[in-house]
Structures are given as C-alpha cells and as structure tokens.
Amino acid sequence: MRSLISKKALGVGIACLVLGSSGLFAKSVSHEALVQAEGIKMLSQDLAKNYFYIEEGIQVASAKKALKGDMLSLDEKIQKLQVSVTNKKDQRVVEFMLFSMDELKAIMKEKFNAENGGLILDYTETLLEGSESISKHNSGKKATMLDTVEEMAFLLERASKYYIAFRAGYTDDINIEQAKHAVEEFETLLRQVESHAYVDGGAIKAVKKLTKYWPASKSFYLGIKESELPTIVFISTKHMKKALDRLIVHHQK
Amino acid sequence: MKQTLRGLSKGKKVGILSMILPLFLMAEVHANAQDVHNIIDICTSSQRVMKDYALMGMKIEYHNPKKDLDAMVKRMEQEMEVMEKRAISNALHAEELALHKAWKSIEAELQKKPTKAGALTLHHHVNTFAHHCEVMAEHLAKDSHTRGMYDEALLGRINLDVQDLAASYIMHAWGAEEDTEYYKEVKEILADYQKAYDELEGADEKQVSAKIKAHLKTANKHFMAFEFMAESRSGRYVPLLIAKKADKIYTGIKKILKEEESEVEK
Numbered sequence: 425m426r427s428l429i430s431k432k433a434l435g436v437g438i439a440c441l442v443l444g445s446s447g448l449f450a451k452s453v454s455h456e457a458l459v460q461a462e463g464i465k466m467l468s469q470d471l472a473k474n475y476f477y478i479e480e481g482i483q484v485a486s487a488k489k490a491l492k493g494d495m496l497s498l499d500e501k502i503q504k505l506q507v508s509v510t511n512k513k514d515q516r517v518v519e520f521m522l523f524s525m526d527e528l529k530a531i532m533k534e535k536f537n538a539e540n541g542g543l544i545l546d547y548t549e550t551l552l553e554g555s556e557s558i559s560k561h562n563s564g565k566k567a568t569m570l571d572t573v574e575e576m577a578f579l580l581e582r583a584s585k586y587y588i589a590f591r592a593g594y595t596d597d598i599n600i601e602q603a604k605h606a607v608e609e610f611e612t613l614l615r616q617v618e619s620h621a622y623v624d625g626g627a628i629k630a631v632k633k634l635t636k637y638w639p640a641s642k643s644f645y646l647g648i649k650e651s652e653l654p655t656i657v658f659i660s661t662k663h664m665k666k667a668l669d670r671l672i673v674h675h676q677k
Numbered sequence: 678m679k680q681t682l683r684g685l686s687k688g689k690k691v692g693i694l695s696m697i698l699p700l701f702l703m704a705e706v707h708a709n710a711q712d713v714h715n716i717i718d719i720c721t722s723s724q725r726v727m728k729d730y731a732l733m734g735m736k737i738e739y740h741n742p743k744k745d746l747d748a749m750v751k752r753m754e755q756e757m758e759v760m761e762k763r764a765i766s767n768a769l770h771a772e773e774l775a776l777h778k779a780w781k782s783i784e785a786e787l788q789k790k791p792t793k794a795g796a797l798t799l800h801h802h803v804n805t806f807a808h809h810c811e812v813m814a815e816h817l818a819k820d821s822h823t824r825g826m827y828d829e830a831l832l833g834r835i836n837l838d839v840q841d842l843a844a845s846y847i848m849h850a851w852g853a854e855e856d857t858e859y860y861k862e863v864k865e866i867l868a869d870y871q872k873a874y875d876e877l878e879g880a881d882e883k884q885v886s887a888k889i890k891a892h893l894k895t896a897n898k899h900f901m902a903f904e905f906m907a908e909s910r911s912g913r914y915v916p917l918l919i920a921k922k923a924d925k926i927y928t929g930i931k932k933i934l935k936e937e938e939s940e941v942e943k
Contacts, residue, residue, distance in 0.1 A: 520901045539917070542739035546918035550902065553909060596736040598850060598914050605912065 453561045457508040460501045464521070464555040466578055467498050471528075472548040473585040476592050479536050482654050495532070498525060498551070505558070514558055521554045541592060545599070569620060570675035572613050577668045579610040583645040584661045590647045591654060600647070607645055614638060617671070627674045630667040637664050708820035710829075714934050715756050716817050717833040720810040722753050723803050724837070725927065726783065727844035728920055730799055734791030735851045737916055745924075750787065753780075760813075772812050779806035796853040803844075829937055831873045832889065836930040838870040839900065843923035846907050850914035863907045870900070892933045896926045 453461075471494040477487035502525060506518045528547050531540050586603035614634060622628045637660045644657045726749060729742035757780070761773070782802040789795055818830075845862055848854040877885050877893055899922045906915055 516901075517905070520905055523898060523901060538739040539921075542737070542917040543921065546915035549913050549915050550905065550918065553905060553911060553913060556911065557905075594739075598735060598737070598916065602913065 453514065453558060454508050454510075457505055457514070458559055460505040460508065461555040461558040462574075463501045464498060464505070465552055465559070466581060467494050467501070468548040468551040468555065469578065469581040469585045470494050471498065472544055473581065473588055475532075475544050476541070476585070476588040477658075479541065480588060480591055480654070482588070483658060495529070509558065514561075517554045517557050521551055524550050524554070538593070541589075541594060545589060545594060568675065569617070570672065572616055573668055573671040573675060576610055576613045576617070577665065577672065579606045579613070580661065580664055580668065582606040583610060583641075584657070587645045587647070587657055588654070595647070603645055603647070607642055611638075611642070622674075624674060627671060630670040630674075633667040634664055637667075708817040710937075712760070712817050712820075713814070714829075714833075715760055716810065716814040717830075717837070718931065719753055719756050719760070720807055720814060721833070721837045721840050721927070722749055722756075723783070723806050723810065724840035724844045725749055725923070726753075726787070727796075727800060727803050728840065728847050728923060730787065730791050731796055731844070731847040731851050731853065732916060732920055734793070734796060734853075735847070735916065737920075739917060740921070742920070746787070750784070769813060769816050772809050772816070776806060776809040776813060779809060793851060793853040796848055796851065800844075800848065800854075829934055831877050832893075832930050832934060834873045835870060835877075835893075835896065836927060838866050838873070839896075839903065839923055839926045842866045842870070842903050842907055843919050846903070846914075846919050847916045850916045860908065867904070867907065889933060889937070892929060896929055899925050 471491060474487040474491040474494060478484055478491065502518065502521050506515075506522070509515055509518055524547050528544070531543055531547070534540055583603060583606045586599055586606065589599060590603070617631055618635060620631075622631060641657065641660050641664065644660075726746060729746040729749070732738070732742040733746070757776070779802055783799065783806060786795060786799040786802060842863065845854060845859060845866070849856075849859040874893065874897060878890065882890075902915070902918055902922045906919065
C-alpha cells in the first residue's frame with residue numbers, strides 16, 4: 425500500500441524547481457502571469473495560517489490584519505492573472521480560482537466550525553494547485569539559489585500553517601502527510617543553502633540563523649513536540665522568515 | 678489487489694445507461710417516474726456509501742460522515758423496500774435477490790472499522806451492488822412509458838458520475854486505490870460526465886427546460902473542483918471539499934428531479 429505521498433510525488437516540488445529552471449518546459453505564459461501565480465502560491469498558505477491563528481486566539485490582532493490583507497491581495501492578484509493569461513486552459517484555471525475565492529469569502533463570513541476550518545484548508549490548497557498549474561509552464565533560466573530560497577520561504581509558510589491547523593484539531597492523515605512533505609522538502613533545500621559558499625557577512629548570518637532555529641521548529645511543525653506556547657513557534661518562524669527574506673534580497677542582487 | 682470489477686462495472690454502467698435513455702421514450706407503462714428515480718437514486722447512493730466510509734478511514738470527520746452514512750443506509754433501505762413492494766416481473770426477481778445479497782455484504786463491511794483493505798472489499802461489493810442496481814434500473818425503465826425523461830436520465834447519469842468520481846478520489850487520497858487504476862477510471866468518468874453535460878446543455882429547450890439548464894450550470898461550477906483536482910498528480914488532496922461538492926451536486930440534482938417528477942407524471 426502506498427503512503428499518501430509517494431516518493432515520486434515527494435520529489436515533484438524539487439523536481440519542478442530543477443526542471444522548471446532548466447528550460448525543459450516551453451514558455452507559454454507571460455512574466456506578469458508568473459509573478460501573480462507565485463504571489464498567490466505564498467498567499468494561499470498565509471491566509472489559512474492567519475485564519476487558524478485567529479481561531480486559536482493567538483496573535484489575534486495581527487493575524488486579523490494580515491488575513492484581511494491576504495484576501496485583498498489574493499483578489500487583486502487573481503484579477504491581474506485573469507488578464508495576463510491567454511490560453512484556454514489557464515483561463516479555466518483562473519475561473520476556478522475566482523470561484524474558490526467566492527467560496528472562501530462566503531466561509532469567512534460564517535462562524536467558525538469544524539467543517540469550515542477544513543474547507544479553508546482545502547480551498548487554499550486549490551488556490552495553490554491553480555497557481556502551480558500556471559507557473560509550471562515556466563521555462564527559464566538555469567536553476568538559481570534565488571529559486572531555492574523562495575521555495576524555502578513558501579515551505580516554511582506551509583509548515584507553519586499545518587502547525588497551527590494541528591493545534592486546532594486538523595490532524596487527519598492528509599494534513600499530517602502534507603506537513604511531513606513540506607518539512608522534508610525544506611530540509612533538503614536547507615542543506616543546499618548550508619553548502620552554498622556565501623561570502624557576504626549578512627547572508628552567512630542568515631544561514632546560521634536558519635540552522636539554529638530549524639531543528640526545534642521542525643519538531644513543532646510535525647507535531648512531535650507539543651508547544652504550550654505557540655507564540656514561541658510564531659517567533660522562531662518569524663526569525664527564519666526574516667533570514668530567508670535576507671537571502672532572497674541577497675540573491676536578487 | 679486491484680479491483681478489476683470496477684472498470685468492468687463502469688463500462689457496463691455507461692452501456693446500460695445508454696440503453697435506458699431511448700427506452701424512456703418508447704417503453705410500455707408499468708413503472709412510473711418515481712420508480713425510475715428511486716432506482717437511479719439507489720444506484721447513486723451506493724457510491725456515496727463508499728465516499729463516507731473512506732472519509733471516516735482518513736479521520737476526516739469534520740462534517741460527520743458517520744451521520745451521513747447512517748442516514749444514507751437508512752434511506753437506501755427504505756427505497757429498496759418501496760421498490761420491493763412494487764409489482765415487478767419474475768424476470769427481475771433474480772436481480773433483486775442479487776441486489777439484496779450485495780447489500781448485505783455492504784452492510785457487513787460497514788459494521789467494521791474502516792481500513793484500506795476493507796475499502797477494497799467494500800468497493801467490490803458496491804460495484805456488484807451497482808451492477809445489479811443498474812440492471813434493475815434498465816428493467817424499470819423498460820417498464821415505464823413515461824415521456825420526457827430523457828433529460829432526467831442524463832441528469833441521473835451526471836449525478837452518478839460525480840458520486841463515483843468522489844468515491845474514487847477519496848479512496849485514492851487515502852491510498853486505498855492504486856494510481857494506474859485510478860487515473861484510468863478518472864479519465865473515463867470525466868469523459869462520460871462531459872458527454873452527458875454537453876448533450877443536456879446543447880439540447881433544445883423543449884427537451885431540456887431552462888430551469889434544468891440553469892441548475893446544470895451551477896452543478897458544473899461545483900464540478901470544476903473535480904476537473905482540477907481529480908487528475909492532479911501533485912500529491913495534494915482536498916477530500917473534504919470534494920465530498921462537499923459531491924453533496925451539493927447530489928442534493929441539487931435530486932431536488933430538480935423531484936420537481937420534474939410531478940411534471941412528468943402529469
């Protein structure tokens with residue numbers, strides 16, 4: 425019997441990163457569409473994470489503000505995406521994203537219940553699926569460290585989303601497997617970053633920070649270690665996010 | 678072990694349903710529209726049993742699949758009882774017995790704790806049940822002389838496809854159905870759905886009312902979730918969403934069939 429995510433599927437994310445940047449996919453979408461799709465990918469995770477932070481009563485004020493911002497940004501990005509995709513298949517993807525957004529808005533208006541929480545997780549997965557189906561057309565340049573650190577930022581967001589969803593009781597087989605998958609992928613990419621020969625002092629410091637915070641955060645994300653103080657997880661995630669932002673800026677230069 | 682019966686059953690299902698459709702237009706009267714709707718609902722509900730069983734197995738119980746499953750089993754039993762009370766020919770008796778035998782096997786499996794191995798056994802029983810159910814549906818359709826049911830039978834087919842697809846998707850998400858078998862099946866069901874949808878959507882309004890078309894459009898919007906997620910190989914799954922969409926389509930189509938039932942009988 426196979427596990428929920430086969431080894432083959434486990435490597436899809438990383439493989440896409442490599443193939444997508446090795447010119448094997450024909451370029452068929454605009455740069456604008458790719459930018460919007462990447463933004464949606466990240467926001468899909470942030471939205472669900474903030475939703476559960478609010479429901480769990482953690483950092484409520486900032487999570488509420490962030491959630492509102494996520495919804496507005498998603499709306500804006502999907503609309504921009506709508507005008508920047510030209511082929512029928514991608515247009516249908518955007519139509520589906522718009523429909524998912526309508527459904528998300530309707531759920532947000534309702535009071536929290538177990539089913540609505542589960543649907544938030546699922547709808548944000550469909551947004552992620554949609555954004556990836558657009559960005560997989562990407563051809564491009566050679567695999568870069570920028571791609572790697574950007575993917576790590578996404579995976580960190582994803583892992584922390586599952587951490588807070590677990591706390592809220594969403595510990596079904598699928599979520600556990602997805603969290604495990606995100607953590608494993610992050611770790612693989614972290615090794616690449618750690619072995620990269622950085623010379624810039626700020627970048628070296630950022631990598632050290634990732635190495636320092638990762639082991640503890642990892643066990644929280646996987647639910648191995650139960651934290652009675654989710655604020656600690658929130659803060660350590662924030663430190664790692666900052667370090668990754670630093671590396672993103674470094675590689676954008 | 679792979680379920681080969683499922684593929685066969687699907688093929689037969691499409692075949693049988695294709696046979697049913699023209700029969701609505703030309704058969705002798707004995708069964709009425711409600712009989713035909715009942716049997717189609719029984720066939721469709723058997724796939725819904727599978728869906729809820731798999732959700733429970735995966736511990737996705739946020740919308741209480743156990744409650745849905747219990748209610749569905751109760752309703753199916755009532756519908757089968759109604760069907761049994763109808764005067765049907767001796768030719769159907771053997772099918773009826775076979776249907777009840779398959780139902781007993783389904784019930785026995787539902788008493789056990791859901792497991793992946795159990796899901797395969799249940800799937801086998803559900804497919805056996807569905808096969809006999811569809812043969813019964815064909816007979817009842819033959820027995821019905823009701824006109825104007827062509828579009829309704831197509832709607833029934835759409836509903837059956839959606840529930841079938843939801844059951845397969847959730848089983849696959851659980852890891853109870855192998856990739857090769859699953860993707861082949863999905864392709865077939867999606868094509869079957871599209872064919873029925875296109876036919877209904879493109880039909881003359883005298884044949885398919887504007888009301889049905891409007892409902893169909895809504896159902897098709899919900900179906901987008903299947904269109905995008907069922908064939909995905911990303912390793913990500915949205916079983917709760919798929920279950921909800923299947924529920925919405927099921928309820929919506931049932932409602933419209935109920936409304937049309939009285940119209941057809943006039």
